[in-house]
Amino acid sequence: MSKIIDGKEMAEGLRKKLAIKAEEFVSTSGRIPKLAVILVGDNPASQVYVRMKKKACEETGMRSVVMVLPEDSEEKEVISAIESLNGDDSVHGILVQLPLPRHISEKNVINVILPEKDVDGLHNVNMGKLIKGEEPLFLPCTPAAIIELVLSTGVEIKGKQVVVVGRSNIVGKPAALLLLQRHATVTICHSRTVNLAGVASQADILIAAIGKPRMITLEMVKPGAVVIDVGVNRTDAGLIGDVDFDGVKDRAGFITPVPGGVGPMTIAMLLKNTLIAAQLANARQFSKGH
Amino acid sequence: MSKIIDGKEMAEGLRKKLAIKAEEFVSTSGRIPKLAVILVGDNPASQVYVRMKKKACEETGMRSVVMVLPEDSEEKEVISAIESLNGDDSVHGILVQLPLPRHISEKNVINVILPEKDVDGLHNVNMGKLIKGEEPLFLPCTPAAIIELVLSTGVEIKGKQVVVVGRSNIVGKPAALLLLQRHATVTICHSRTVNLAGVASQADILIAAIGKPRMITLEMVKPGAVVIDVGVNRTDAGLIGDVDFDGVKDRAGFITPVPGGVGPMTIAMLLKNTLIAAQLANARQFSKGH
Numbered sequence: 131m132s133k134i135i136d137g138k139e140m141a142e143g144l145r146k147k148l149a150i151k152a153e154e155f156v157s158t159s160g161r162i163p164k165l166a167v168i169l170v171g172d173n174p175a176s177q178v179y180v181r182m183k184k185k186a187c188e189e190t191g192m193r194s195v196v197m198v199l200p201e202d203s204e205e206k207e208v209i210s211a212i213e214s215l216n217g218d219d220s221v222h223g224i225l226v227q228l229p230l231p232r233h234i235s236e237k238n239v240i241n242v243i244l245p246e247k248d249v250d251g252l253h254n255v256n257m258g259k260l261i262k263g264e265e266p267l268f269l270p271c272t273p274a275a276i277i278e279l280v281l282s283t284g285v286e287i288k289g290k291q292v293v294v295v296g297r298s299n300i301v302g303k304p305a306a307l308l309l310l311q312r313h314a315t316v317t318i319c320h321s322r323t324v325n326l327a328g329v330a331s332q333a334d335i336l337i338a339a340i341g342k343p344r345m346i347t348l349e350m351v352k353p354g355a356v357v358i359d360v361g362v363n364r365t366d367a368g369l370i371g372d373v374d375f376d377g378v379k380d381r382a383g384f385i386t387p388v389p390g391g392v393g394p395m396t397i398a399m400l401l402k403n404t405l406i407a408a409q410l411a412n413a414r415q416f417s418k419g420h
Numbered sequence: 421m422s423k424i425i426d427g428k429e430m431a432e433g434l435r436k437k438l439a440i441k442a443e444e445f446v447s448t449s450g451r452i453p454k455l456a457v458i459l460v461g462d463n464p465a466s467q468v469y470v471r472m473k474k475k476a477c478e479e480t481g482m483r484s485v486v487m488v489l490p491e492d493s494e495e496k497e498v499i500s501a502i503e504s505l506n507g508d509d510s511v512h513g514i515l516v517q518l519p520l521p522r523h524i525s526e527k528n529v530i531n532v533i534l535p536e537k538d539v540d541g542l543h544n545v546n547m548g549k550l551i552k553g554e555e556p557l558f559l560p561c562t563p564a565a566i567i568e569l570v571l572s573t574g575v576e577i578k579g580k581q582v583v584v585v586g587r588s589n590i591v592g593k594p595a596a597l598l599l600l601q602r603h604a605t606v607t608i609c610h611s612r613t614v615n616l617a618g619v620a621s622q623a624d625i626l627i628a629a630i631g632k633p634r635m636i637t638l639e640m641v642k643p644g645a646v647v648i649d650v651g652v653n654r655t656d657a658g659l660i661g662d663v664d665f666d667g668v669k670d671r672a673g674f675i676t677p678v679p680g681g682v683g684p685m686t687i688a689m690l691l692k693n694t695l696i697a698a699q700l701a702n703a704r705q706f707s708k709g710h
Contacts, residue, residue, distance in 0.1 A: 258544025299552045317607040
């Protein structure tokens with residue numbers, strides 16, 4: 131029998147700590163950490179995520195502002211919106227909700243965000259720091275959440291075989307690099323991988339970030355493995371992970387559920403980054419004034 | 421019997437093509453591609469490398485300038501030197517020979533280079549592009565050389581199991597990301613990897629970039645594998661690779677020798693990047709003037 135990793139409970143614990151730190155920050159600095167979220171268009175899933183992020187900010191004693199731009203916005207309008215938020219000293223963190231409408235280039239938009247306000251950690255400068263293992267200003271939220279969830283099991287990462295299934299810029303690749311930094315032997319698989327089951331079933335720690343409902347099945351899981359399910363697939367049967375939870379749960383040593391696993395921790399990491407952004411902005415202001 | 425991948429011959433072929441392109445560029449633009457190399461201190465190996473790079477530039481019809489700073493230079497002196505080269509329009513590529521003396525921070529220095537002059541591809545912005553698979557201005561030279569050497573064998577990369585042994589910022593990690601981009605299933609191993617032989621011997625393509633003489637031995641190599649040896653270990657017996665060449669060469673399908681494998685191709689990639697830098701600078705100048 132595997133232990134279910136309760137991401138929801140972990141996130142609540144972390145959010146309580148962040149709320150205390152945010153309160154301290156407000157009372158000592160006189161500033162309130164503020165996150166700006168830019169939403170382009172009306173993708174229903176994106177609307178849900180943005181609402182959750184806004185609510186989480188407020189519950190943690192931070193402010194949030196949501197800028198909603200129409201689906202047919204031009205790229206330069208989105209860039210202008212970011213530039214105005216870059217110049218607004220009351221805004222500490224800026225996040226562009228992905229995916230963007232197809233006619234807008236994600237890279238053009240993301241790289242306009244000031245690296246010191248890039249709380250999603252997706253700016254090229256922050257990604258460059260991540261690959262080199264330099265202290266990045268901000269770790270991308272989902273990969274950071276994955277690390278926290280694995281650490282919570284007490285299973286040591288060092289020397290373990292880790293398989294990351296999925297190679298997205300937002301999850302798979304940065305997660306692989308963070309696990310490598312913690313001294314795991316890391317394999318990255320994807321749609322072109324031959325014999326996925328053979329590779330995945332060697333993993334002591336298996337990260338599923340493919341975006342295909344229940345794709346990871348029993349024979350792909352090593353007995354006792356830590357299984358982290360990043361999938362959030364909206365189906366008629368509700369939210370479904372990338373892992374066949376019911377099939378796998380008795381073989382895995384630890385497993386995250388969907389929902390209630392990676393999702394809540396990802397939002398908690400965003401709050402953490404926003405608070406860090408505010409603290410850094412305050413420190414910069416302080417050093418300028420003295 | 422394996423086929424020896426002749427990196428020296430490949431590099432010569434590439435350099436001939438680059439010399440023709442450089443000549444065309446000079447005659448159409450009236451500018452000569454120019455590489456500036458900064459060498460801090462008097463590490464003998466670094467001196468050899470710098471000399472080779474300078475000579476290679478000249479033989480390809482490009483200019484080079486070498487700035488030698490004393491071993492006890494302060495970090496800010498090295499940074500000043502870079503800033504002056506950043507501002508010099510006649511310089512198209514800037515390279516800081518690594519390693520730097522221990523009292524100087526590599527990251528502080530490298531990130532001062534203008535990304536559009538960063539012909540080594542090590543600036544955070546260029547690394548960030550690399551991880552995301554965006555067109556980077558410049559690919560790091562050794563990883564780019566590795567890709568060319570693998571492609572020269574005719575062995576398809578897509579779907580293959582690749583094992584990269586070594587996780588440096590300059591070779592291991594960027595090489596892994598480039599191979600992933602070409603749809604290999606990539607595993608990164610290092611000093612903390614448990615059962616290296618077991619993992620490495622599954623590789624269809626094995627990249628050795630550890631810096632330990634003859635560490636990759638027969639039992640770590642799958643019969644027929646492509647073996648790329650990045651090691652350049654100076655020993656009493658001369659230059660020795662990370663692969664036990666004599667022991668492995670009959671089992672591998674293809675193998676690079678040391679010297680004469682990765683090294684010459686790395687320098688050819690640097691020349692390629694320098695020419696690209698000059699072409700880009702010229703295009704920017706042109707678009708400004710019109």
